[in-house]
Amino acid sequence: MVLKTLQALGPLHGYGIARRIEQISGDLLAVNYGTLYPALLKLEQEGYISSEWGTSDNNRKAKYYKLTRAGRKQLNKEEREWEQTTEILARFLAPGKESA
Amino acid sequence: MRRLRALLFRLAGLFRKERGERELAAEMESHLQMHIEDNLRAGMSPEEAHRQALIKLGGVEQAKELYRERRGLPLLETLWQDVHYGARMLRKNPGFTMTALLTLALGIGVNTAVFSLAEAFLVRPLALPNLHRLAAITTGQKSPVAAADYFDGKTQGQSFEQIAAYRTSDMNVTGYDEPERVYGAAVTADFFAVLGVAPERGRAFLNGEDEPGHNEIVILSHRLWQRRFGADPAALGKTVNIDGKPYTMIGVMDRSAEFPVPTDLWIPLALSPKEKADRAVNSLHVVARLKDDTSLAAAQSEMTLLGRQLADAYPNTNKERQFQVMPLVEYVEGSITRAYTILMLAAVGIVLLVACANVANLQFTRASSRRSELAIREALGAGRARLVRQMLTESILLAILGAVAGLLFAKFCLWLCVSKMPPYVVRLWAGFDKIRLDSAALLFTMAVALVSGILAGVLPAIASSKQNATAGLREGGRGATTGQGTRRLRSAFVTAQVAIALVLVVGAALLIKGFRQMTGSADAYSPEHVLTLGVNLPVSNYPQPAERLAFYRKALAALSSLPAAQSAAAFSCYPLSNNGTNWGYFQVLGRAALDLRHSPWADMQTISPEYPRLMHVALLAGREFTSDDREGTQPVALVSQKLAQRYWPGGSALGKQIRIGGPADSGPWLTVVGMTADVLYDWTSQVPQPTIYRPLAQAPPAASLLGIRTAGDPALLEKAARSRIAFIDSELPAFDVKPLDVAIHESTVGLGYTGTMMGILGLITLAVAVVGIYGVMAYTVGERTNEFGVRIAMGAQRKDILWLASRHGLLISAVAFAIGLPAAIASARLLAGLIYGASPGDPAVFAGVPIILFAAVLLAGYIPARRATQVDPIAALRYE
Numbered sequence: 002m003v004l005k006t007l008q009a010l011g012p013l014h015g016y017g018i019a020r021r022i023e024q025i026s027g028d029l030l031a032v033n034y035g036t037l038y039p040a041l042l043k044l045e046q047e048g049y050i051s052s053e054w055g056t057s058d059n060n061r062k063a064k065y066y067k068l069t070r071a072g073r074k075q076l077n078k079e080e081r082e083w084e085q086t087t088e089i090l091a092r093f094l095a096p097g098k099e100s101a
Numbered sequence: 102m103r104r105l106r107a108l109l110f111r112l113a114g115l116f117r118k119e120r121g122e123r124e125l126a127a128e129m130e131s132h133l134q135m136h137i138e139d140n141l142r143a144g145m146s147p148e149e150a151h152r153q154a155l156i157k158l159g160g161v162e163q164a165k166e167l168y169r170e171r172r173g174l175p176l177l178e179t180l181w182q183d184v185h186y187g188a189r190m191l192r193k194n195p196g197f198t199m200t201a202l203l204t205l206a207l208g209i210g211v212n213t214a215v216f217s218l219a220e221a222f223l224v225r226p227l228a229l230p231n232l233h234r235l236a237a238i239t240t241g242q243k244s245p246v247a248a249a250d251y252f253d254g255k256t257q258g259q260s261f262e263q264i265a266a267y268r269t270s271d272m273n274v275t276g277y278d279e280p281e282r283v284y285g286a287a288v289t290a291d292f293f294a295v296l297g298v299a300p301e302r303g304r305a306f307l308n309g310e311d312e313p314g315h316n317e318i319v320i321l322s323h324r325l326w327q328r329r330f331g332a333d334p335a336a337l338g339k340t341v342n343i344d345g346k347p348y349t350m351i352g353v354m355d356r357s358a359e360f361p362v363p364t365d366l367w368i369p370l371a372l373s374p375k376e377k378a379d380r381a382v383n384s385l386h387v388v389a390r391l392k393d394d395t396s397l398a399a400a401q402s403e404m405t406l407l408g409r410q411l412a413d414a415y416p417n418t419n420k421e422r423q424f425q426v427m428p429l430v431e432y433v434e435g436s437i438t439r440a441y442t443i444l445m446l447a448a449v450g451i452v453l454l455v456a457c458a459n460v461a462n463l464q465f466t467r468a469s470s471r472r473s474e475l476a477i478r479e480a481l482g483a484g485r486a487r488l489v490r491q492m493l494t495e496s497i498l499l500a501i502l503g504a505v506a507g508l509l510f511a512k513f514c515l516w517l518c519v520s521k522m523p524p525y526v527v528r529l530w531a532g533f534d535k536i537r538l539d540s541a542a543l544l545f546t547m548a549v550a551l552v553s554g555i556l557a558g559v560l561p562a563i564a565s566s567k568q569n570a571t572a573g574l575r576e577g578g579r580g581a582t583t584g585q586g587t588r589r590l591r592s593a594f595v596t597a598q599v600a601i602a603l604v605l606v607v608g609a610a611l612l613i614k615g616f617r618q619m620t621g622s623a624d625a626y627s628p629e630h631v632l633t634l635g636v637n638l639p640v641s642n643y644p645q646p647a648e649r650l651a652f653y654r655k656a657l658a659a660l661s662s663l664p665a666a667q668s669a670a671a672f673s674c675y676p677l678s679n680n681g682t683n684w685g686y687f688q689v690l691g692r693a694a695l696d697l698r699h700s701p702w703a704d705m706q707t708i709s710p711e712y713p714r715l716m717h718v719a720l721l722a723g724r725e726f727t728s729d730d731r732e733g734t735q736p737v738a739l740v741s742q743k744l745a746q747r748y749w750p751g752g753s754a755l756g757k758q759i760r761i762g763g764p765a766d767s768g769p770w771l772t773v774v775g776m777t778a779d780v781l782y783d784w785t786s787q788v789p790q791p792t793i794y795r796p797l798a799q800a801p802p803a804a805s806l807l808g809i810r811t812a813g814d815p816a817l818l819e820k821a822a823r824s825r826i827a828f829i830d831s832e833l834p835a836f837d838v839k840p841l842d843v844a845i846h847e848s849t850v851g852l853g854y855t856g857t858m859m860g861i862l863g864l865i866t867l868a869v870a871v872v873g874i875y876g877v878m879a880y881t882v883g884e885r886t887n888e889f890g891v892r893i894a895m896g897a898q899r900k901d902i903l904w905l906a907s908r909h910g911l912l913i914s915a916v917a918f919a920i921g922l923p924a925a926i927a928s929a930r931l932l933a934g935l936i937y938g939a940s941p942g943d944p945a946v947f948a949g950v951p952i953i954l955f956a957a958v959l960l961a962g963y964i965p966a967r968r969a970t971q972v973d974p975i976a977a978l979r980y981e
Contacts, residue, residue, distance in 0.1 A: 015128060016135045019157075034132065034157050035164030038125075039171035046107035046171075063131040064124070 004076040007050060007068045014055075014063035015041060041066055049075050111174050118173070125168055129161055179487075180494065187495035191502075197467055198499070200872065201460045205503025205553060207865050208456025210510030211449045213546045215858075217515055217538055219442045226433055226532030228357035230297040231390075236397060237432035238264070238387040238404060239425045246387045247418070248372055249380040254387070254407060254424070260400035262392050265292040266385040268370060269361055271637050271804070275342040275832040278329050282637060282836035283365035285343070290369060295390050296360055303337045303352030306369050316371035319348040323356045325365040343368065344639035345832060361386070362433060362531040380418040388429060401426045433531040437785060440935055441855050448605060448862050453553060455601050455866050458594040459873045460557035464496060465591050466880050468565035475565060488566040496558025497551060504550035511546070512538060518854065523847050530851075560590060588881075592909070595873045596917045602863070602870040603921030603954055604928055609856070609863035610946045611929055611936050616856040619784055619938030620849055623677050626717050628841035632815035633675060634822055635837045637804045642832070649801035650732070652829065656807060657709060659825040665811045665818060670711035671797050672806050674704070674782045675841055679848040682783045687793060689748050690758035690770060697763040703744055703791040704782055705761070707802050712794075713739075713777060715810045723755045723775030731798035738771040743779050744791030759793065771795070784849060787937055808841070815840040852937060867957065875961040878910050882965040886972055894974035906969035910962030917958075918951060925950075 006021045007013060013021070018041075019034045044050045049072035055065045068076070133154050140150035158164050191198040229235060238254060240246055246254070246266070255264045265288065272285035290311040299305060300320060309315060319341065321330070330336040340347040348368060370385075391400055404424040411419040431439075468475075475488060519527075519536055527533045564587045636656070643649045653671055660669035674682050686700040710726040712718070721742055730737050738759060745754035758770040771793075779789035797805070809818055819838050826835040837844070846853075882889075889902055926947070933941040 014131065014135075016132045020139075033159045034136075035159035035167055038128070038164060038168045042168060042171045043107065046110040047104075048106055057131070057135065061131055061134060062127065063135070064128045 004044070004049060004068060004072055004079070007066060008073070008076055012055070012065040012067035014057060014065050016063070018066065044072070048072075108174075111172065112177075121172055125165055125172075129158075129164060133158065133161070179490075183491050183494035184498055186491065187498045190495060191499065194467065197463055201463050201499055202503050202506060204456045204459050204463075204869055204872070205500055205550075205557075206506035206510055207869075208453040209500070209504045209507030209546060209549050209553065210514065211862060211865070212453050212549050213504075213507055213511035213538070213542055214514035214518075215442075215445045215449045216545050217511065217536060217542045218518065219446055220539070220541060221535040221537070222434060222438050222442050222532040224430065225535060226430060227360055227362070228535070229360060229429075232430060233428065234391045234393070235296070235429035236261075236389050236391055236400060236426050237429050238389055239427065239432070240383050240422055241425050243427075243432060245383045246385050246424070247380045247383050248377050248385055250411060250419070250422075250424075251385050251387055252377060253411060254404065257407060258389070258400075258403065260392060260395045260403045261389040263291055263295045264387060264389040265289045265295040266370060266387050267292055267361065268385055269364070271836070272343050272366065272368075273345075273637060273639055273832065273834055274325075274329070274366070275345075275834075277341065280827065280832050280834035281329065282635070282834045283325060284363045286361055286364045286367050287370040288367050292367070292370075292388075293354075293358075295388055296358065297390070298355065298358035298360075300352035301355040302334065303350075305352060306367075311369040311371050313371045313373055316369040317346065317348050318351045318369065319343060320352040320354050320367045321350060322354050322359060322365050322367075324359075326353045342832065345641040360433075363528045380415055389426075397426060397428065435530065435851075437935070438530075438851075441851070444932065444935060445855065445858060448608070448859060451601055451605055452862050452866050452869075453549065454556075455598050455869050455873075457553045457556040458598050459869050459876075460496070460499070460553075461561055462591055462594050462873055462876055464492070464558060464561035465564065465587060466876060468492070468561050472565070479566075485566050489562045492562035492565065493555065493558045496562070497554030500550040500554030500557065501547070503553075504546050507550075508538070508543075508546060511542075522854075523843075523850060526847050526850055564590065591877055592913055595870075595877050596913050596920070598866075598870040598873045599914055599917035599954070599958060600921035600924065602866040603918065603951065604925045605859075605866045606863040606954060607925040607946060607950045608928060608932065609859035610950050611932075611939055611941060611943060612852075612859050613856040614943060614946055615937045615939035616849070616852050617938070619677065619781075620845070620853070622781065622938070623842070623845050626676055626841070628676075628845055630811055630813070630815060631715070631841035632809045632811065632818045632822060633837065633839065633841050633844055634807050634826070634835040635804070636807065636826065636833060636835055638833070640803065642830070643803070646732075646801045649803065650798060652833075653709070653797055653801060653805065655829050656826060657711075659829060660807060660809050660822060661711075663809065663818060663821055663825065665813055667810045667812060668711050668715050669807060669809045670715040671707070671709040672712050672716070672808065673706045673708070673802065675806060675808070675844060676716070676780050676782055677784045677845045677848060679783060679785055682786075682790070684790070685761060686763050688760045688762070688764060690760070692748075695764065697765075700763055701748065701791075703740075703793045706782075706792060706794045707797050707800055707805065708794050709797045712808075715808055716780075718780055719778040721776045721778055722753065723773070725775060726794075726796040728798075730796040734799075736769040736771045736799055737774045737796060739775045739777050739794040740773050741777050741779050741789065741792040741794075743789055744793065745773075745776050747791055761793070761795075784852075784937055807835075867954065871957050871961045874910060874913065874958050875964065877913075878907070878962045879965040879968075881909055882906050882969045885969070889969050889972045890974040890976070893972060899970045902970045902972075903966050906966035907962050910958070910966070914955060914958045914962075918955070922947075922951060 006018050006025075010017070010021060015037055016034070019037050041050070041052075045052055045066070049069060050066045051069050052064050052066045054062060057063045133151075136154035136157065137147075137150045140153050141147065145153065155161070225232060237243075238246060240250075245268075248266075251264070251266050258264055267286050267288040269284065269286050271282050274281050274283050288306070288311075290306040290308050293299065293305045301323065303320070305320065306318070310318060321336075326332060326336065337350050337352070340349050342348070343366070354367065389400075391397065404426050408419070408422060408424045412422060478488060478491075479485070515536055515538065519533075522533065636652075638649050638652060643652065657669045657671060660666060682704040683706070684702055684704050686697060686702045689701060708726070710728060710730070713720055713725055720739075723739075726737065726739070740754050740759075748754075749757060754773045754776050757773045759773065760766075760768050760770050762768050777792075777794065780792065781789045782792065783790070807822075809815065809822060811818060816839075823835050823838060826833060885906075889897075889906070892902065892905075926942070929936070929941040939946070
């Protein structure tokens with residue numbers, strides 16, 4: 002989700018990512034913002050995202066995260082995998098319709 | 102891949118904590134501010150905006166903590182914390198730390214030292230490449246192989262890349278300098294190829310150079326080249342005389358290639374066709390390099406098969422002959438070196454165990470004084486595993502520090518070993534020049550430290566983490582006594598320590614007493630007034646017995662006419678030597694002849710008539726040899742008392758007849774004309790062996806020792822004695838010219854070393870055990886101070902308190918002795934083969950050692966017990 006967010010919006014700071022995830026999920030996912038940062042750190046350590054300090058819209062210093070090439074690749078891979086998974090799941094759930 | 106990258110980043114994170122911390126704080130701050138601004142925009146009050154933002158974040162500190170865990174490696178960080186904290190705790194308790202460190206340093210240090218010795222003696226006594234692929238082929242008991250058998254093995258053996266043979270002998274070198282006796286080896290042409298070494302200068306032997314007529318070439322050892330030829334490269338190509346024959350020097354062998362140990366020069370082993378066909382006499386040492394894909398066991402089964410085939414083909418000679426393949430390393434080690442080294446390894450292992458038990462005990466003591474600290478930590482949320490880990494980390498840290506100090510101690514021990522060993526012995530002892538602290542020893546030390554840290558720490562850690570946090574807090578570490586289980590454990594530790602110390606000290610005392618008794622027995626021969634020297638008459642110059650006899654006559658006359666000399670004599674072997682005596686079979690007239698294996702045997706000595714007086718060997722019956730016992734007169738012999746008693750029990754040996762050799766040998770019957778007292782010639786045989794003396798004039802040997810007795814210092818005669826021999830034969834070197842007491846010292850020095858080492862180990866164990874007893878007693882008394890105070894206040898007498906306080910210690914020592922004494926007796930029996938000069942059941946040792954140990958234990962217990970009687974009841978009660 003973090004990767005997708007970054008892909009959609011470009012470089013973004015931690016708070017922004019958290020808000021975005023909340024908005025997209027329609028507040029169904031109440032992210033504990035505190036758990037976001039370790040996740041960001043993990044992605045950074047694994048090299049999928051990189052970070053640098055910048056200034057926000059209202060002139061506040063913030064750490065901006067952006068997708069790396071490896072991150073994009075990983076995102077594509079995971080999207081494909083996800084599609085596969087949902088497809089398979091859909092087939093499992095579909096038979097009821099077929100027989101009807 | 103990604104994981105690894107993350108791991109590296111996390112490792113790096115460990116070291117950039119401060120910067121990371123600042124950035125994290127800034128990031129959190131900006132996050133909060135943005136959130137608050139949003140909240141404000143959404144119409145919240147400033148307080149509410151702040152509150153909501155914090156709730157969403159889940160708390161700044163909590164978020165930070167989550168982040169931190171991901172940033173570094175928590176396991177490593179806590180380890181680092183533990184080490185840090187442990188180091189601080191150790192610094193805070195210098196008394197505890199020093200005692201534990203010293204104990205561990207001694208325990209680990211002796212292990213490292215003995216490991217290094219064992220490695221040098223048993224693992225890499227030779228510096229040959231791929232040493233573990235080299236094997237020796239023997240006919241059992243490290244016996245050599247007959248020439249014809251060797252050639253059969255060489256042509257048929259499939260398990261070996263190559264097989265070579267050699268023979269060692271002393272050789273006389275003349276030319277360029279004074280005549281000199283050196284260690285020589287005659288080797289087949291492929292010998293160096295088998296060993297995998299090449300000369301550092303010149304060339305090795307070529308095929309065909311080990312044939313008679315082509316063999317007048319020699320390869321020098323680096324040592325000899327340096328000593329005798331001043332490391333002159335031009336010496337190669339020149340000739341040198343060896344045993345009277347000229348040899349051309351063709352090469353110099355690197356020092357690391359010295360095999361067999363010791364060797365000064367190698368000449369080709371040129372066997373005549375007749376010698377090559379000899380199957381009767383086992384005369385060649387055989388060394389072989391195993392093929393890479395062949396195991397020792399496979400080679401052994403091949404050689405066993407060959408042995409059977411040869412036994413079928415040549416039943417006369419090979420019927421009972423079997424071949425044995427053994428690692429070369431095992432082949433070269435001294436006969437008792439392995440046994441003693443293993444004994445020492447076992448002893449230092451025991452010392453380490455005792456040291457660990459002691460440190461464990463110290464930690465028990467400390468753990469109970471840390472009870473409130475542990476309770477607080479537990480109350481603050483430290484898990485039990487975490488507490489155990491903390492304590493173990495401390496224990497291992499202690500052991501590693503101890504190991505570092507132990508390395509220094511080991512270095513010192515090795516220095517002592519090497520520097521005090523006579524060079525003559527070092528030269529003969531395969532592996533002695535390889536003693537050093539190498540990387541294997543360092544690794545071993547660290548492993549030992551780790552193990553001892555865990556051994557000494559695990560029980561105290563578990564025991565002290567077991568307690569209930571609230572109880573620990575409530576009592577505040579005051580007043581309560583240690584739990585029953587812990588106390589029992591500690592008592593068991595101390596009991597084991599005392600019992601083990603008893604075993605070790607008894608063993609050490611037996612070894613030392615035996616050694617002292619043995620070397621003390623040499624006093625009977627007053628060796629400090631005898632000079633010995635060896636001569637080796639080469640067959641080329643002295644082919645006939647008469648010529649040899651003539652030499653000995655002249656030499657003895659010349660030596661006894663030295664101004665300071667009282668007498669001079671020739672003999673084969675001096676008392677308490679260890680280079681093996683000249684033993685052989687003999688037949689007794691009137692007894693049924695047995696086959697060779699069951700024939701009687703004895704040490705054979707060839708002596709000149711003056712020998713018994715010179716060496717102070719008492720004549721118990723009959724007469725000594727005289728100058729009339731010579732070639733052409735009746736062949737005679739003296740026998741030792743032991744031999745006489747064994748073969749003519751109850752009767753007199755005088756006038757009886759014996760013949761040297763097996764039942765099939767023919768030789769003159771010798772008439773026994775006298776009986777001498779027993780002499781222990783080879784101390785490794787533990788007790789004097791039956792001995793037959795023959796007069797030099799009736800059987801002049803090719804090699805002999807000569808002795809001169811003087812009233813003064815025999816060392817002063819060395820030079821004169823050498824020049825007298827040189828005057829008779831300018832090409833004949835006198836070797837091993839030294840006072841007899843020095844020679845005896847050198848032959849027994851290894852045993853003395855072992856005894857001393859065991860003694861030191863015994864003392865260490867004893868000291869450690871006494872400290873252990875003292876520690877436990879002092880602690881128990883300290884714990885029961887209040888109780889004693891109350892008892893004294895209630896009117897208890899001094900002696901009651903003394904009894905109460907020392908009862909525990911007495912019980913411990915009683916149990917320890919009940920276990921230790923039988924164990925000591927059993928282990929002394931087990932080691933009987935290694936104890937020389939004393940019986941393994943020596944009553945003085947078995948009475949004395951326990952008494953001394955008991956006194957030490959009693960004293961260690963008495964000091965704290967006495968303190969208990971001096972408890973001031975008022976102070977004790979007020980303290981409560």
